[in-house]
Amino acid sequence: MTKAVVAGVAMLPFGRHRESTLSDLGAEVVLGALSDAGLGWPDVQLMYCGVVGVSMTPGTGISAQLGQTGLPVINIDNASASGSSAFREGSLAVASGRVDVAVAVGVGKLNQSFGGGSVRPSSPEAREGNIRRMQGVMPPVGYFAMQTRRRMHDFGSTIEQFALVSVKNHKHASHNPFAQLQNELTVEEVVNARMIADPLTVPHCCPMGDGAAAAVVVSDEKARQLGAPPITVDASAFRTGSYENGSPSEAKTTHLTAQEAYTQAGLGPDDIDLVQIHDAFTVEEIEYCEQLGFCDVGEGERMVENGDTSIGGRIPFSTDGGLLARGHPLGPTGLAQVWETVQQLRGLSGPRQVAGARVGLVHMVGVGGVCLVHILKHS
Amino acid sequence: MTKAVVAGVAMLPFGRHRESTLSDLGAEVVLGALSDAGLGWPDVQLMYCGVVGVSMTPGTGISAQLGQTGLPVINIDNASASGSSAFREGSLAVASGRVDVAVAVGVGKLNQSFGGGSVRPSSPEAREGNIRRMQGVMPPVGYFAMQTRRRMHDFGSTIEQFALVSVKNHKHASHNPFAQLQNELTVEEVVNARMIADPLTVPHCCPMGDGAAAAVVVSDEKARQLGAPPITVDASAFRTGSYENGSPSEAKTTHLTAQEAYTQAGLGPDDIDLVQIHDAFTVEEIEYCEQLGFCDVGEGERMVENGDTSIGGRIPFSTDGGLLARGHPLGPTGLAQVWETVQQLRGLSGPRQVAGARVGLVHMVGVGGVCLVHILKHS
Numbered sequence: 008m009t010k011a012v013v014a015g016v017a018m019l020p021f022g023r024h025r026e027s028t029l030s031d032l033g034a035e036v037v038l039g040a041l042s043d044a045g046l047g048w049p050d051v052q053l054m055y056c057g058v059v060g061v062s063m064t065p066g067t068g069i070s071a072q073l074g075q076t077g078l079p080v081i082n083i084d085n086a087s088a089s090g091s092s093a094f095r096e097g098s099l100a101v102a103s104g105r106v107d108v109a110v111a112v113g114v115g116k117l118n119q120s121f122g123g124g125s126v127r128p129s130s131p132e133a134r135e136g137n138i139r140r141m142q143g144v145m146p147p148v149g150y151f152a153m154q155t156r157r158r159m160h161d162f163g164s165t166i167e168q169f170a171l172v173s174v175k176n177h178k179h180a181s182h183n184p185f186a187q188l189q190n191e192l193t194v195e196e197v198v199n200a201r202m203i204a205d206p207l208t209v210p211h212c213c214p215m216g217d218g219a220a221a222a223v224v225v226s227d228e229k230a231r232q233l234g235a236p237p238i239t240v241d242a243s244a245f246r247t248g249s250y251e252n253g254s255p256s257e258a259k260t261t262h263l264t265a266q267e268a269y270t271q272a273g274l275g276p277d278d279i280d281l282v283q284i285h286d287a288f289t290v291e292e293i294e295y296c297e298q299l300g301f302c303d304v305g306e307g308e309r310m311v312e313n314g315d316t317s318i319g320g321r322i323p324f325s326t327d328g329g330l331l332a333r334g335h336p337l338g339p340t341g342l343a344q345v346w347e348t349v350q351q352l353r354g355l356s357g358p359r360q361v362a363g364a365r366v367g368l369v370h371m372v373g374v375g376g377v378c379l380v381h382i383l384k385h386s
Numbered sequence: 387m388t389k390a391v392v393a394g395v396a397m398l399p400f401g402r403h404r405e406s407t408l409s410d411l412g413a414e415v416v417l418g419a420l421s422d423a424g425l426g427w428p429d430v431q432l433m434y435c436g437v438v439g440v441s442m443t444p445g446t447g448i449s450a451q452l453g454q455t456g457l458p459v460i461n462i463d464n465a466s467a468s469g470s471s472a473f474r475e476g477s478l479a480v481a482s483g484r485v486d487v488a489v490a491v492g493v494g495k496l497n498q499s500f501g502g503g504s505v506r507p508s509s510p511e512a513r514e515g516n517i518r519r520m521q522g523v524m525p526p527v528g529y530f531a532m533q534t535r536r537r538m539h540d541f542g543s544t545i546e547q548f549a550l551v552s553v554k555n556h557k558h559a560s561h562n563p564f565a566q567l568q569n570e571l572t573v574e575e576v577v578n579a580r581m582i583a584d585p586l587t588v589p590h591c592c593p594m595g596d597g598a599a600a601a602v603v604v605s606d607e608k609a610r611q612l613g614a615p616p617i618t619v620d621a622s623a624f625r626t627g628s629y630e631n632g633s634p635s636e637a638k639t640t641h642l643t644a645q646e647a648y649t650q651a652g653l654g655p656d657d658i659d660l661v662q663i664h665d666a667f668t669v670e671e672i673e674y675c676e677q678l679g680f681c682d683v684g685e686g687e688r689m690v691e692n693g694d695t696s697i698g699g700r701i702p703f704s705t706d707g708g709l710l711a712r713g714h715p716l717g718p719t720g721l722a723q724v725w726e727t728v729q730q731l732r733g734l735s736g737p738r739q740v741a742g743a744r745v746g747l748v749h750m751v752g753v754g755g756v757c758l759v760h761i762l763k764h765s
Contacts, residue, residue, distance in 0.1 A: 025509075025510075026510060027510060028509075028510045028511050028514065029511070031510070058463075060439075060440075061439075061463075064463065064464060064465050064752065064753060064754035064756070066754075067626055067754030067755050067756055068754065070626050070755075071626075071754075071755065075626065075627055075755070076626075077625040077626055077627060077639075077642065078625075078626060079624035079625065079626065079756075080464075080626050080756065081462055081464060081471055081475065082462065082463045082464055083460055083461065083462060083463075084437075084440075084443065084461045084462075084463045085443060085459075085460060085461055086443050092460055096460065096475075099479075099484065100478075103482035103483070103484060104482070105478065105482060116509070130404075130407075130495070131404075131405060131406060131407045131410075132407050132408070135407065245458035246456040246457075246458065247446055247449050247450075247454065247455075247456055247457060247458065247459050248454055248456060260456075263456060373443065374443060375443035375445075375446030375447065375450075375459075376446050376449075376450065376454070377443070377446055377458075377459065
């Protein structure tokens, strides 16, 4: 069986890229990732492009810019998990022997081009949305505000505990020149910031932004030819589940998906050295930390309080700042996670390096109830 | 090597489906295609959903309606070729041995939910669009109006010859209860209709509409267990190219993609019994007929004039009415083509049956310059 190896990665700083089209941003990171892998555009046999709510196929725009070699290009819109889905499809195409060199790229410009689709007010989709809004369920922040309240009720958690996730992520991001928010924050600043959906203030929520990231995935044989560090995709698990039940059902989906990933990789939570997760809201790190098997349910708050999920702690989460501080332009986010993991496994992360990191877990959820867990290993 | 077999198909009549969500439409055709295959929703291991310009992941909405079995669901937005791309990804996942049962579904509601993305006027994407519009290049109808004029200049073609494509397609659709436009038309009616982009009047252009279509793809071993008619995917070729050059470059991309498909299937144009093509505009049938190898360049007009591309003719095109009359709701269109081809190869097409059809070619292009050619064979 062929193994998929991540031979090259690249990303642009997340934030504002007003003067570039989505294709411009994508072309730049694709070239960057190829250069990192020691390959050129004509070597690419297949490309998946993660992008949300934009129909004018930026993936083909990238290939038009880089040269019309004729390769197949597929645009994937899986909400927040678009980039992760693109990475999975590229990895599986390589692992199945379909191609030797695949590119996964993700692009997003939330400042200019995302409108969440364009549903007419008269449509049944709009009516369903109105019913949810009447119930106070404004996705996504409404869900996570309710989940935060639920944990406060179930476990006696305090808002200061949730705020610590944002404080920790901003600290990690302060060492990441590609992060959208590189400022440090105190618990008091988080708690006293502008309210979005009670009890969540602004720093409990990830920022909007623009960005792009890409990964080049090659067969293990090709990786040997290139002399690439052997960072293999040892698990690619993908499950759908519910996003909207009263209980934190993404957490359940995360649990099931992680189990599948651990089985695929023949590893368990104790083997993981660092984690990148979907922490668009602070409560998410705490719930997923439990569901990924790093602590029991109800103990997530204590993990962040003890510094277990900080760099230098037992199992560092979101070493690049995560969605809360590195940013979340949707399409590229999952590939920024791969970028960070690969840099960490190569030992190239400078002041935010996790010492001796060999195995990284990458987690992403998306609206509609998709969850992906990848495990990357430096063999 | 596992072969991919199309074991079940279903579609809804194209036209208006105001009271259903995209997920409602998708769920209905997925169940229909599964029932056609003798399978149930829990048997499905993987689903690809083709949908354009809608970010709220209708694919996961379908799985939420039919039961949360946890299967991976990937939404693909490849413009007009979204459904075809979903079909290809499902077929390749089966052929690679990744899964035994995959579903490809496509959904679209152009009457309510498609807005062509949502690009702010200040964005570089919008500025690029404005430059094109100043040049008179309004995609897609502007391109095809210019291509029509170009053929009139190069080959002395008349608008009446192009009109014959629409007349023929409407005649085919008059026997298709799932077609959006089932009325017959005369050449005079086509030529004298309301002008859209000179020389193209309304019936030279496909209608907007709502619809859904799905196909169940299984391994050949699974197909034998099910007793499904052995309709195999003998070729799945996918190439990107330019959509916007002065010359009819989609035609060139079609030529290269078809060559790849013929090689994969070990077949040539003479082996094909019927063709479904991307005939959103009348000039397309004429150009693609040449590029698929059914006649020389400059002879496409004579093919339709002679009735060669009519049912009963040498190589029938768009036996269900094509995009021009069966309709083109974007997401599902490629899967409606698969539906028609499978019904024809099963000999179930009633008054529009192509006698003795064993091999069908399915062609699709999409904005941005993607082209797919599938060859389905009743072994």
